[in-house]
Amino acid sequence: MEVKDDLTIFTAITLSILSCLVISCGLFLFLIKKGVIDNPPNTLAFISFILLIGFCLFFVIAVTSLIIYFVSLGVNHFLGDYVNYSSRSDLYIFSLLVSALALVYMLILMAVIKGLSIFLRIPKWITYICEFPVAWIAVYFSIQYVTDSHLSNVSIFQGGELLLSFFITFLFLGCDILFSNLDDISREKLG
Secondary structure, three states: OHHHHHHHHHHHHHHHHHHHHHHHHHHHHHHHHHOOOOOOOOHHHHHHHHHHHHHHHHHHHHHHHHHHHHHHHHHHHHHOOOEEEOOHHHHHHHHHHHHHHHHHHHHHHHHHHHHHHHHHOOOHHHHHHHHHHHHHHHHHHHHHHHHHOOOOOEEEOOOHHHHHHHHHHHHHHHHHHHHHHHHHHHHHHHO
């Protein structure tokens, strides 16, 4: 059983790397076609840029899936059995699917929130307050979609979606606020 779980996790990670590389290839070709970036000078630069975009996408999905994985384990350990899974590989695949969906939802919704805050000149603290419910909705609906469509062998009971999505959103936005404040501090020191 342990070898099958390891093989399942390896397959999920390999497929996610390959899908990120395919997405990055399409994105790179789209950016070249629209004239956002110039044609690379040689094939090595072309392949390197595609690999850079692909591994950046994979890193974002892998980190968020690990956050979801450990939050799910923590919720089960500290608050009871809200998340039922047959093996840890099923839980990791569930985390991978939820993180990919939540990433897509959050990119779209956060772009709308950031655009509105810039356009309407809303203070930064009100933007942070508005980001939490939007991010929570994105995570909640991605968890709901993955559990309802039976894409993984994970089931969540007794309002566990609400609890799990709250903790995940809290960690996501906490990391976002932390890194944006560190970025502001480094800009102040440099200039």
